[in-house]
Amino acid sequence: MIDLTATYHGIPVFYIVPILFFGPILIWMLYMMGIKHIIYLPGEVIAKRKREREEREQLMDERRKKMGQTEKVRKRETKYTAMSWVGQGLFYALFALPIYLWSADPAYRLTNDGEAQIKLSLSKPGDHKTLCVKMSREELRKLPPQKRGKQKCGRERWPVYIEFYMDGELLYAKSIKPSGVASDGPSLFYQKFQVPAGTHKISVRMRETGREEGFDSQIEETVNLKATQVLAVDYHTEESRFILR
């Protein structure tokens, strides 16, 4: 019995079905869209080309008959010998050599021994720079119906300020501008840190309002990182907190 769900034990029958079904439809669509005009040229073009080809061939036939008895002009010709095959083999070996040498070697070392990686990621809109103002009846009346909201809010947002400490030492601090032309999008941040493996106390703080001091969200954890381990510190927008993964 054919295993329709087979994915890699032999041909994956299940996955070929869509190709068999949609493939001809796609080919038919492409054919109707223009390939037929390439394949089937207008009759007069075909006839003209055929006529020209026949004339050319006839001319060349006549020419060959005439020239057939004529001796060829002497040229320096290549002589192929057994050594030619050896030479060709040598060339192909030379062509294959760099592929053999550099298609997967030499290996490239990315991290030092005993290093782990921390990825700090954030996609968070800062607070609006201006407070929302309640619209008066008079103001609402002047607006078209679809724009009559209860409040009027400015679009521009505060940049998000982030600090990353490890074992009490400040590793990174940055004020991230809001995305978008009108600075009304989320502040986006992604940064990798190579750190020594072992136990560390990490803390990440974030400020999304325009205030000078204090933080709106922070996390402080002690983590035990193994060599080559990746620890992601990501801001979870729905839960409004940093999470470690």
Next chain:
Amino acid sequence: MRLLDPRQCRTWSRLRKVHILPGKPFASYRRCRADLSQPRSNPDMDPGSEKKESLLNKKPIRQPLQNALLRLEALADKPFGPKGNPLRQMGTISFYLFWLVSISGIYVYVLFDTHVPNAYQSVQAMTEQWWLAGIMRSIHRYASDGMVLAAVFHLLREFLFDRYRDARWFTWFTGVPILWFLLFSGISGYWMVWDELAQYVAIASMEWLDWLGIFGEPIANNFLTRGSLTDRFFTLMLFMHIFAPLFLLAIMWIHVLRMNHAKINPPKGLALGVLAMLVVLSLVYPATSQAPADLGIAPATVRLDWFYMAFYPVFEEYGAGPLWIAVTVVSVFIMAMPWIPRIKLPRAAVVDLEKCNGCTRCFIDCPFGAVQMQARTDARPFEQEAVVDISLCTACGICVGACPTSTPFRHSEDLTTGIDLPDFPLKAMKARTVKAMEVLDAEATPDEPRVVVYGCIHGADLSPVEGPGVKGVTLSCISMLPPSFLDFALSKNASDGVLIASCRSCDCYNRLGDRWMDERLDGVRDPYLRRRVPRDRLFVSYVGRTDVDELRRDLDEFREKLKALPAAALAEEEAR
């Protein structure tokens, strides 16, 4: 002589702007506006001497490299023959490898599982079936590597031989996006294996792209930690790997679009050889995966494919910004190279409607598509007339050699032809031939055969072989020589033989000169050599610039054979 009307040139420019592809709008406009009535060089000088000077003498670094490459190619000529020499076929080999990658890619795709957890296993299963799927996978990888190798060699060769300026700027210019898409196609293919290398390359590539800040969220977030990568994103990556080669193919097509008689397939023997090499390499050294990807672990060491990933260490060392700047600067510089400096060309060919009967031979033979046919603009009873797009003309003179009216036998004082080069007209070619014949006649000794040697400015220098009994005439391309000149050179009893020192076979600077000359001599291309010309008094020697010794050897051999022939047979025949 009929020069192209500047107003017409502007129309051409507009058309080219609209159609984009085969155009050189601004340059053609400028050149159309140039004063064509004043000759830029002396007709008695070597044809295209300015060009020769700019090509050869001012290249203290490039010329030794050219010579080294010419010697290497001469070495490869011995086993492969000139037509199958792979060093001259790197462009066609690139095309061929593209097809091999595509065919093997379709096979691999059928067996590939696009689910993230199964992708690695499906590739491993292919590798385990070493005798078919394993070979296909390896060919897919190694042919891609070979394509980079061949494309880069092709680029360097064209640069070394200065075949990227003049009308060829478009081909050079479009070659750069080919490299971009080639690299992107290869890199996106490595993502599919979803091993440690794929993980590293995918994340680093996304980080590099994220630097541009044009994406909503950092794309690298898709690889943040275990479970971050979804089947949906993985499928998107697969589509990128499929569509990038399609774009690549489109640009490859554009790349050769402006070349007349563009060659995109290698000779059959070479194609089989390359395929055999890839199969052997796949069996000896099968492509394998590295450890499966795990987004919870950062790979410490990766085995990069250096053909595609050589710039990742640069990215690691200097970061995304400097790498973007470097890539942009290098790409723009390479694209601008045809104008740094701009090549000095002799003036473009001009059509003389008095002589042109619209036979289309110049149109068919022009290697750069500079000659176009249009409806007749005078009252003569022919359907078409030739017109030269001077922005595409390199003044190689092939059209002059193709024109049936280019014959030295006419006795009119002002020898003209249907299409001619203003800086080295047919008249000057005849004058040089006559002068060579006179010198030979004056220096003649009864025992030594007299030989006229026709050469080209890009081939072997003729001066070292000139001497008593040997006189050279240098042309801008060997195919500029109409076969009637061979008849002429032998007909006046002023020479015993003619040696045609063509460029090395399949290595014509003007792309097709040697091929057209061969076909004319063999009688399969118009204008063909008349039957009455004794073939044993002609010899074709394929010599490059570094092959003066071989030219001398061929000449000595030819002269020895001429000694055995009865003197001036053609003249006797004419007399009869």
